[in-house]
Amino acid sequence: MFGKKKEAKEVEAAPAEEEKKEEKQSSGELSLPAMSADLDKLKAQFSSFYEMQKAANERFSRLNEQIGELRAMIVDRDRATQHLEAKATQAIDLVETVQPEKLMIEMRKSDTKIEALRANLESNEAIMNNSVNELKEIRNKLMMFKGMEQVVKLNEEVKKELSQIKLVESVVERHADKVDTIFSEMQKSFGEYMHIGDNLKSLDQAGKQLSSDVDEIKVRVKEFAQKKDVTTLTGKVDDFEKKVSSVVALLNKQFKELERRLTDTMEAKLQKATTLLKGFETLAQKTPDLDKYFNLLSEEAKKVEQVKVEKLKQPGEEKNPMEQPLPEKKGIAGKLKIPNPLKKK
Numbered sequence: 001m002f003g004k005k006k007e008a009k010e011v012e013a014a015p016a017e018e019e020k021k022e023e024k025q026s027s028g029e030l031s032l033p034a035m036s037a038d039l040d041k042l043k044a045q046f047s048s049f050y051e052m053q054k055a056a057n058e059r060f061s062r063l064n065e066q067i068g069e070l071r072a073m074i075v076d077r078d079r080a081t082q083h084l085e086a087k088a089t090q091a092i093d094l095v096e097t098v099q100p101e102k103l104m105i106e107m108r109k110s111d112t113k114i115e116a117l118r119a120n121l122e123s124n125e126a127i128m129n130n131s132v133n134e135l136k137e138i139r140n141k142l143m144m145f146k147g148m149e150q151v152v153k154l155n156e157e158v159k160k161e162l163s164q165i166k167l168v169e170s171v172v173e174r175h176a177d178k179v180d181t182i183f184s185e186m187q188k189s190f191g192e193y194m195h196i197g198d199n200l201k202s203l204d205q206a207g208k209q210l211s212s213d214v215d216e217i218k219v220r221v222k223e224f225a226q227k228k229d230v231t232t233l234t235g236k237v238d239d240f241e242k243k244v245s246s247v248v249a250l251l252n253k254q255f256k257e258l259e260r261r262l263t264d265t266m267e268a269k270l271q272k273a274t275t276l277l278k279g280f281e282t283l284a285q286k287t288p289d290l291d292k293y294f295n296l297l298s299e300e301a302k303k304v305e306q307v308k309v310e311k312l313k314q315p316g317e318e319k320n321p322m323e324q325p326l327p328e329k330k331g332i333a334g335k336l337k338i339p340n341p342l343k344k345k
Contacts, residue, residue: 182269
């Protein structure tokens with residue numbers, strides 16, 4: 001605005017000066033060089049005035065922008081202050097509703113109550129510990145009295161279980177003897193089987209040797225004998241070969257039949273032996289507390305008489321005079337004598 005006013009004044013002053021100059025020139029001598037110099041001066045003044053106006057306009061635009069930014073900052077600050085005022089009022093309301101002094105009083109009261117309860121709990125724990133200790137002492141005293149009765153009962157139970165174990169042991173020994181006999185029969189049959197195999201191998205070798213000898217005889221007879229003799233001899237040799245082949249076929253058939261019977265009998269006997277062993281294992285699993293009873297018996301052996309139970313006889317079975325007492329062993333395996341059914345006699 002100021003620049004525009006100055007420019008207007010200068011523009012108004014410029015024609016006045018020109019008029020004065022024209023009057024002077026008209027009054028004085030008129031020269032073209034002076035007029036051109038004056039025009040150049042006027043042009044320079046107008047250009048400088050134009051640049052000054054442009055700089056002033058740019059400055060005013062910058063000032064307007066800065067003023068707008070200041071207004072936006074002032075608006076933001078007003079909003080922030082309003083928000084802070086709202087939060088401050090909320091905090092004041094919360095503090096007034098909570099009433100911290102009353103809260104502190106209630107907290108102190110609750111602390112005193114907690115301390116009183118803690119003292120009561122400690123006293124109750126001490127009473128409980130004393131009562132538990134007294135109960136343990138009473139239980140120990142009662143166990144001292146019950147121990148004798150339990151030992152007597154346990155002794156009777158162990159006697160009964162020992163008698164049952166002896167019976168089971170006798171049955172196990174009978175089955176073990178049966179397994180041993182089965183295994184010995186299997187060994188014998190297997191030995192016969194091997195002997196037959198050796199005989200077949202020897203027969204095979206003899207047949208091969210015989211066929212080689214016959215071939216040599218055929219060659220020699222063809223060289224030295226007559227035709228009739230050769231034909232008769234070859235016929236005899238062919239008959240002999242047929243007989244030998246029939247004998248070998250019969251032996252092979254009998255060998256296969258014997259092999260089949262042996263495999264069937266061996267499988268059946270092995271199946272019986274496995275069922276017996278499974279029965280022994282289930283019997284041992286059903287009596288897991290035998291070791292405990294045997295240890296108690298060893299402790300009470302000096303006070304209790306040992307019970308001897310005879311073996312039960314099957315109908316038609318006689319007592320074995322060569323029977324010897326069993327060696328004593330530890331644990332269940334010592335009381336249940338389970339021999340190895342595959343052990344060689």
